[in-house]
Amino acid sequence: MVLNPQKILLDLQNCRLDRKNAIHQLINIINKSADVSKRIESIKILMQLDFNEVNLFAFFENLMISDSNEKIRTLSIKIIKDRYQEQAFEPMCWAYKHEHSIKCLLYVIETLGALEDPLISQYLKKELKTMKIPEFRSYIHSLIKKKKIQRFNNKELAKILQNYHILKTLIKEYKRIEYTIERGYIKELDLSCLSHNIFSWHMLKKLPGIIGFLRNLRTLNLKLNKLKILPNTLTRLASLKHLDISNNQLAYLPEKIHHLINLETLDVSHNNLRELPNSIIALKKLTSLNLSHNKLNKLPESLESLEKLEFLNLHGNKLYTIPERVLNIKNLKSLEIGLNNISNIEKVSCEISQLQNLSLGGNHIDEQSLRKLTFLEKLQDLDLYDIKLTNLPDEIGELGYLVRLSLHNNQLTDLPQSVSQLEYLEVLDLSWNNFNKIPKVIFDLPRIKILNFSGNKIKTISPSFLKIKSLELLDFSYNFIQKIPNLLNQLEHQNHDFHIII
Structure with a gap:
């Protein structure tokens, strides 16, 4: 009769078999079966049983020392650690010197530390x-x-x-x-970029399970490899604060990721994620979450429970709207949600007024929605590139704390006079639009440092630039300027840090 570990357990539970005979049959499977999975299952069942009346130390010691299967040796080490500590010293010392499996060796050391x-x-x-x-x-x-x-x-x-x-x-x-x-x-x-050489035998396609023993690890960098799966052993790293697994081939994250209770930054960008485990909302200390360049079309419920989250990057996914749960993250300061399929941003503007950085480029946003941006009173950095914009709404001037504004790759020909109200603006990117002259309002920006007009249709550079004392960089590359004006020398003399690109 072929013995089956599950049938033995069932017979024991139903009192059709006594404990002593059940133990004997399980040992028989472990010793004689050619089926490794049955042997391992039998050991796991033994670990659940009270076999104190039978001294099995010599049996497990022999498995630990001589069995060819790593999992069986590992389980034997665990049993000796849990049940035979008084007899464990000598066999563990022997195993420490002779064990060739790093995983078994680490359990041997752990057992020695427990004694x-x-x-x-x-x-x-x-x-x-x-x-x-x-x-x-x-x-x-x-x-x-x-x-x-x-x-x-x-x-x-x-x-x-x-x-x-x-x-x-x-x-x-x-x-x-x-x-x-x-x-x-x-x-x-x-451990980043270990697969940089395509001919290397050491491409990191699978994360070594031994990483799970590094219980004091704070920062782990695994970016730019070929990982497809993250083992659950990774979630044992309870001290981990910073995890970068970007630029891999991950299709999902471990459900037990919530065990990383001290995680503060998580970068999963440039993978193949279609969804996130709901357990991610348990990462209460998370301040930065980068999910850019995946295939997400939805986000977990109750994402707003990530109360410390300040930076959320959803750029380059497949979202059609900005989920309510994102809008309810009360401490969110930076939201990057460009290159999705979003057309309406009214709710964003009304409900996350604490935002300091907002990136919407590469979506299908209508000009009417942009008028609602005035609710974002604390906004300092705004990306509106590549949204087929022909007119910038007058309401843009109400964003009084704006420091950086990117409008590149649109269809603008002029700027509204209200731009002059942006008294803190330092960086303005107007590259690759349809400007054939420089908007006069530019010369009313008191703090402007960097102006990018590259890729337009401008033919001349106005002398009025001499009025802008704060200017550090002026880019007119890829325009129609044929003659370099003398005022450039004056600008450089006026400000030794000034640079111009033509």
């Missing part, structure tokens, strides 16, 4: 002294010299040893990585 024994403390300190990565070695030598290492318990010593072996493995595997170590822990890890 309260002075001998283990001595053993861990001895192993720490042999570390070869300079940042680790110098830190341990400093602790020894100052006699501070005595303050560390076994768990803390084991964590440092784990961090060392993880970094050693990553360096061996990927060579070109950057990292920051503080007090024996990896705090920042940069």
Whole structure:
């Protein structure tokens, strides 16, 4: 009869089989079955059972030392850690020296750290002294010299040893990585662009599960790789504050992403996301969320619960409207939602008056909707590029705190006189429009520093530019200017930091 672990469990639960016989049958599967999945399932069922009446230490010790399957060795280590701590020291020391799987090795070290024994403390300190990565070695030598290492318990010593072996493995595997170590822990890890060479054998297509052991990691950079899936082990990084997984091939995020409770910035731009897990709303400390250049056509409910969110980038998705849940994010200061399919922005203007930065370029916004922008009293940066704009509404002058205004790649031929009311405006981009002369209102802007008229139809440069004392950069490239006027020398003499491009 072929034994089945689930049937054994069912028979035990229904009292058709006693515990002792159930344990015996499960052990029989583990020892004799050629089906690895059944062997693993049998061990997991054993872990649920109370088998104290049967001493299985030697059985699990043998699995840990000699089984060829990494998962089975890992499970055996966990069982010894949980149930046989008094007998664990010697087999764990043996495994530490001979285990070739980094994952199993990390669990061995974790088990050693869980044991309260002075001998283990001595053993861990001895192993720490042999570390070869300079940042680790110098830190341990400093602790020894100052006699501070005595303050560390076994768990803390084991964590440092784990961090060392993880970094050693990553360096061996990927060579070109950057990292920051503080007090024996990896705090920042940069694994970006490991697949920059298409002929490389070390393309990062799958995130190593060992990353999940870096419980003190604050910053993780995985951008510009070929990742398609993020393992759930990533969500164990409870100390993580900054995560960059942009420019990969991700189709979804882990549902357990809400476990990253300390996350402050998340960059998932340039992936293949069609939706976000609802659990993302649990990231209460998130201040910056970059979702640009994905395939999102909707956002999770209750997004407004991200009360600390200040920067939201939705540029280059497939949104047809700006969801109410975005409008209700009370501390939102920057919203980039260009290059979608949005036509109406009235609700945006009325309900998120605290915005300082708004990017709407590349949508299908009508001029009537733009008149509602006057509600955005605190707006400092506004992008209205590439929206087929022929006239800028007079109401633009009511945005009294505007510092930067981009209107490039439209169909403008003039500017309304109300632009002169933008007394704080420093940067004005009017490139690639239909201007054949310079609007007079330009000369009434008291703080303007950068003016971009490139890609228009302008033939002459007005002497009135001499009135603008604040000017630093003037761009007239790709126009019809044939003669360079003498006033340019005067402008450069007037302001040594001034530059002109013709």
